[in-house]
Amino acid sequence: MPPTADIDRRAVLRGLAAAVAALPVLGTVAAPAASAAALGSWPVSTLEAFADTLVPGERRSSSDRAIAGAAPGPGAVQAGVIALLTSPELPLNPLLPGIAALLDARATAFAVSRLILLPIDRPPFVGLSFDHRTTLVARLFQADDLDRAIWQLLAFLVGLAFDTAAHRHTAQALAEGHPGLVWTGFPPPDADGLWRYPAHSYGTALAEPHPATTPSGSPA
Amino acid sequence: MSPQTTDVLVIGSGFGGAIPAYHLAAAGARVTVLERGPRLATEEFTHDLGLGAYPRIVDVIKGDGISVVAGNCVGGGSVVYFAASLRAPSFVFDRRDAAGRRLWPASLSRAALDPWYEQVEQALPVTKLDWPDVSYAGGVLAAACDRAGHTCNPVPVAVDRARCTDCNWMLSGCRFGAKRSMLLNYLPAAEAHGAEIRPLHEVQLIRPSTVPGYRYAVDHITLDPSDYTCPTGAGTLHTKVLVLAAGAVGTPVLLQRSALALGGVPPAVGGYFSGNGDRVSVAEMDEGKVRSLLGLSRSATVAYEALHIGMPITAASFDRLDASAPQFSRFTLQQIYFPAVTNTLAQTAGQRWSGVAKKQMRARWRSWLTVLAMTEDEAEGSFGVPPLTGSFTRLANGLGLGTMRFAPTSGTRRGWAEADTHTRAVLERDGLATVRPWSEDVAGTVTAHPLASCRLGDSAAISALTELNELRTHPGLFVTDGSAVPTSLTVNPSLTIAALAERACPAIAARCAQYGVPVRYAPSDPLTGATRRGEVAEAARAVAVRAGA
Numbered sequence: 001m002p003p004t005a006d007i008d009r010r011a012v013l014r015g016l017a018a019a020v021a022a023l024p025v026l027g028t029v030a031a032p033a034a035s036a037a038a039l040g041s042w043p044v045s046t047l048e049a050f051a052d053t054l055v056p057g058e059r060r061s062s063s064d065r066a067i068a069g070a071a072p073g074p075g076a077v078q079a080g081v082i083a084l085l086t087s088p089e090l091p092l093n094p095l096l097p098g099i100a101a102l103l104d105a106r107a108t109a110f111a112v113s114r115l116i117l118l119p120i121d122r123p124p125f126v127g128l129s130f131d132h133r134t135t136l137v138a139r140l141f142q143a144d145d146l147d148r149a150i151w152q153l154l155a156f157l158v159g160l161a162f163d164t165a166a167h168r169h170t171a172q173a174l175a176e177g178h179p180g181l182v183w184t185g186f187p188p189p190d191a192d193g194l195w196r197y198p199a200h201s202y203g204t205a206l207a208e209p210h211p212a213t214t215p216s217g218s219p220a
Numbered sequence: 221m222s223p224q225t226t227d228v229l230v231i232g233s234g235f236g237g238a239i240p241a242y243h244l245a246a247a248g249a250r251v252t253v254l255e256r257g258p259r260l261a262t263e264e265f266t267h268d269l270g271l272g273a274y275p276r277i278v279d280v281i282k283g284d285g286i287s288v289v290a291g292n293c294v295g296g297g298s299v300v301y302f303a304a305s306l307r308a309p310s311f312v313f314d315r316r317d318a319a320g321r322r323l324w325p326a327s328l329s330r331a332a333l334d335p336w337y338e339q340v341e342q343a344l345p346v347t348k349l350d351w352p353d354v355s356y357a358g359g360v361l362a363a364a365c366d367r368a369g370h371t372c373n374p375v376p377v378a379v380d381r382a383r384c385t386d387c388n389w390m391l392s393g394c395r396f397g398a399k400r401s402m403l404l405n406y407l408p409a410a411e412a413h414g415a416e417i418r419p420l421h422e423v424q425l426i427r428p429s430t431v432p433g434y435r436y437a438v439d440h441i442t443l444d445p446s447d448y449t450c451p452t453g454a455g456t457l458h459t460k461v462l463v464l465a466a467g468a469v470g471t472p473v474l475l476q477r478s479a480l481a482l483g484g485v486p487p488a489v490g491g492y493f494s495g496n497g498d499r500v501s502v503a504e505m506d507e508g509k510v511r512s513l514l515g516l517s518r519s520a521t522v523a524y525e526a527l528h529i530g531m532p533i534t535a536a537s538f539d540r541l542d543a544s545a546p547q548f549s550r551f552t553l554q555q556i557y558f559p560a561v562t563n564t565l566a567q568t569a570g571q572r573w574s575g576v577a578k579k580q581m582r583a584r585w586r587s588w589l590t591v592l593a594m595t596e597d598e599a600e601g602s603f604g605v606p607p608l609t610g611s612f613t614r615l616a617n618g619l620g621l622g623t624m625r626f627a628p629t630s631g632t633r634r635g636w637a638e639a640d641t642h643t644r645a646v647l648e649r650d651g652l653a654t655v656r657p658w659s660e661d662v663a664g665t666v667t668a669h670p671l672a673s674c675r676l677g678d679s680a681a682i683s684a685l686t687e688l689n690e691l692r693t694h695p696g697l698f699v700t701d702g703s704a705v706p707t708s709l710t711v712n713p714s715l716t717i718a719a720l721a722e723r724a725c726p727a728i729a730a731r732c733a734q735y736g737v738p739v740r741y742a743p744s745d746p747l748t749g750a751t752r753r754g755e756v757a758e759a760a761r762a763v764a765v766r767a768g769a
Contacts, residue, residue, distance in 0.1 A: 054564075054574040055582075071576045073583075134575055141661040149621075152282070152662050155574070159564030163582070164269040171268070184560065184585035187528055194267050194395060196385040200530035202516055203352045206362035207372035210538040216341055217348045217376035218307035219538040219552070219711065 039086055039093070043100035046123045047085060050103055051076035051158045053133040055180075065122050068130035074179035081161040099154065100125075102147065110136045223431050226252040227737045228728070229438055229459035231423050231474070234296020235714055236465030236701030238402035238410065239340075239721040240728055242746050244463075245413035247729050247739035252457060253410070254421040254438070256466070256610075257293035258445050262403075265393030269560060274300075274392045275618020281469055282619075286495055286601060286626035287663035288469050288670045292448075292618075294419050296467065297702075297714065298401040299393045301668070302556065303377040304533040305346040306711040307337045307719075311543035311550065315596070315707050317682065318631075323706045325678045325687030327766070335756040336719035343746050344400040346715075347381055349374035355386070355530025356518060357589050360505060361555040361646075362535045363514040364653075368646045372537045375554065378714075379531065386530045391559055409746035420445055421455075423474060424609055426462065426697070427481035434458040435696045435735065441609070449614050460735045461728060464691075465701040465721070468493070468670035469622060470611035472703055475674065475684075475691070477606040486692045488684035489674050493601025493624055495667030497551065497708040499593040499636045500558065501643055502566040503653040507587055513652055525586040532557040533712070540642060541710060548635040551595040552711050553643060558590055565658040565666065573659040589653065593639030597708045599672045601626040624673075626665060669713050674703035676720075688727035688767055689720070696731050700724050726760045730769035 048066035057075020059067045067077055086093060100123070107125035110132070111118050118127040128136065140151045160166035162180035165173035171193040174181055189195045212220035227249040230237045237253060245251040257277060266273040277293035278300050291297040310330040315323045340346075354362065354374050365372035383398035390399060397404065407417065420443045429437040438457050444450035464471050472490040479485045510516050511523035518526060536554035543550075563585070568577040604623040607613045612620040628636070640657060647653040658666065676699075677683025680692055689704055691697040700721040702713055709716055722743070729741035743752040743760045751757075 055579055056576055057579075071579050073579075075579065137574070149282075155564060155662055160271070160561065163560040163563040166269060166271045169268050169270045169273075183579075184563070184582050185525075186560065186585075189267060194385075195387040195389060195528075197387065197529045198385075199518070200355050200386040200526075201352050202354075202356060202359040202363075202518075205351045206354075206359050206516075207366035207370070207535075207537075209373045210371040213373055213538070214307065216307065216338070216346065217373065218337075219309040219541045 039096055042123045043097045044082055044086070046100040046103050046125045047096065048077045048082055049123075049126045049133060050137070050154065051081040051161070053130070053137050054155055054158045055079070055162045056130070065126050068133065070130040073183060076158045076162045079162040079165070079178065079180040080167060081158055084161050084167045085157065099150065102150070106140065107136060110139070223458050224455065225431060225434055225458045226250050227459065227732065228252070228461045228463060229254065229436070229457055230463040230465060231438070232296060232465035232467060232470065232701060233294050233407060233417060234291060234298055234402065234465065234467065234701065235718040236704070236721045237296065237463065238298070238406040239718060240463045240465070240698070240700055240725055241415050242406040242410040242413070243725040243741060243744070244728060244732065244739065245410045245415040246744060246749070247732070247741040249732055249737050249739050251410060251415035252459075253415060253417040254423055254440055254457070255294045255296070255417060255419050256422040256443070256470075257291070257419065259294035259417070259419040260393060262395065262397045265395045267387065267389045267392065267395060271618065275616070277393060278391060278618060280619055281612050281622040282663060283622040283624035283626065285628075285664040286624060287666045288495075288622065288624070289666070289668040290467055290469055290670065293393075294417060295402040295407065299403060300391050301714055302390050302532040302712070303379050303399050304375050304554070304712040305341065305344065305378045305715045306376065307334070308709040308711050308716050309541045309543065311541075312707060312709055315547065318598070321679060321682060323677060323682070325676060327687050332759070333716070333719050333723065335759040336722045337715060339722050339743060339752060339756045340715055340718040343405055344378040346376050346378050348376050349534060353381060353531070354534040355555070356524060356526035357530065357557065358535030358555040359516065360510060360514065360524055360589055361537070361591060363516055364646050364649070365537045365539075367514060368649050370537050370539045370646060372535055375533055375536050377531065377533065384531070388528055388530060388532055388557055390532050406746045409749070422610055423466070424477070425481060426474065426478040429458040431458040433736065434460055436462045438462065448617050460696065460737055461732050462697045463728060464697065464699045466611065467701050468673045468703040469624065471699055471701055472603050472673040473606045473611040473623065476603060482694060484693070486680060486684040488682060490603035492599040492672045492675055492682070493603065493626065493670070494597050494599040494672040494708045495601070495626065495665055496669035496671055496713055497595030497597035497632065497635055497710070498665070498667040498669055499595055499639050499657060500556070500565075500666065501591050501593070501640065501655050501657045503589040503591060503643075503647045503655040504581065504584055505587045505589050505653045506651055509650065509652045513650055527586050527588045528557065548596050548631045549638045550710055551593045551635065551639045553639065553646070554592045554594065556590050556592040562658070562666070564662055567656040567659050571659065573661060589647070591643055591647070593636070593643060594669070594710050594712065595632070595635035595639050595708065596710060597632040597635060598629045599707060600629045600632065601673070603673060628665065669702070671702045671705045671709070671713060672707060674699050675706040676704045677706055688763065689724040690727065690731070696735060698724055698728050723759070723763060726764040726769070727767035730764050730767035733769065
């Protein structure tokens, strides 16, 4: 039986998307929810390693295995991707072990096909080097991958955690120093939580307009 | 209980729905508008990337090879669009397919549509920007175009500049009441004439009415405002005339599902889907060269670093809209801002959208300049078997899986390649920037401009609608949204969608009269009610005559 046979792809997709809808009810970025522990350390490590492959960060400690430590500064894990994915409020939660198992099955097959010896003290995906994780993840996104839609939605959530602090109100996340928003330099709002840019333009003509422009400003 | 009836039922409240709703209500018809999304007031629009915010009013619909961003609220796309209001260039109306067949109706040219364009420009209204309105990002594109020997224009926008704060949250609706959405003109004007707008009403099926005097019955469900996957009720409305404006991702699916009940629909329904040829690239600007090569600086120490500042679209170059150039080589190159939700799609060298180098690229986010090339695609998309309900399988507020498939043809790819080459020539000159298109790995091609999935034309072989927006073989059923636009436009489509909807109104009014609805239509301004004279009045009379009035 192929490793994906016991996973209802439709259910996984629905769960991933429902997770998006439920994000605002999550708690803070920093504290993983209690359900993360309920999920178990192996699935958490696998999902962290997947997120870290997309947006890599520095290890939390010298014993950190899920984060490969491929890049300085915070990555998707520090930005709260696991707290987001494992919140008890998320319908996605029951599906996470299946998604992690699917990733680990793919990692095992990848390792076998390349004669890579996997350590036995961590999930197979986590046992891969960062370069191997990267190669495998690239394979998951090829057009012929049966589960591509799952990885696409998971990647979307990983990006949202880092780039938008999607589980927080943006102004709050900025005030709290959300790692992703700080990394990208997202500008802060005014005191009332709204953005305004009175200075927004170089203020001078910088090119000739097209000679055939119509009076309303359109092309001819 | 007696059946619910109306004279004109409008499905959808964006540009395509709001405009007929106003004109038919002003003409004296009983008008009812059904809108799938919620109705938000100005003060309810947020500045927030939290997913409890904008997903209330915007859907990302993922298909096979294409993802679409679409409005989902009263006002539809007009609430969440970026307000760029451009007329399509003349050559667009002369486009032909690979078999040499004309794609637009012979009656439609730029000159024929110009009175309707003007009508919409005055009604919204549209404002011509001056250079002090152009954002830093638009200024960088303009200066780069100029340095490369090209022109660049400030873009006309449907924005009240006196109210605008240049906040750059247009995707979330306009908190300051500056963006001229349908909520500020056509819809309140329709309501003033008695139109009823019903939010959170999702239409499921169109079928023949069994009520004497009424032609179509429309079955709908009502939706839970906090969870659009939960129905809260159901109902049916009977109408004499039906205006379908559920958007280019909604309209074809609704007709596909209704095909059996309607005794069939034209074969072009659900075919010819176009993403407007949209091609997005991210340029990483070299800050030192913005200063040294372009002579630009925001302050003594900062040349650009201005992503997120200012209106999302402010400048565009029309240099590649040469009517004599071959098809698939023409496009507008436009500066645009996309919310950070799309950061994942930006690529580093080696077509990588993830990993170490991509994270480093994110650290330079404020120096990104995003540009959109609107090219000529071949409308090669199509819609598969419709889902059981709705126009896509809704997974959550803001997210769904659609049945559309888009496999870019060689012509479309050629258009994108031409745009890529030109964009690099402008922005990579002397190392000013590094430019790469968005990855297609995560979402396929991405468009906020879905078009042509139920298009008008002269030939039944390649179009679902008559030249006056009526569904072939189904009198009294009009389609007036982006799905009616026959081809990609090489500009942002909203003004063309609106102008075509305006042009359809005298034809819809003519049908109303034939079906016993007492209407007196004349083109008028939704803000003042003043009747228009001159060219648009003549154009309206001509349409009415062709419609049999």
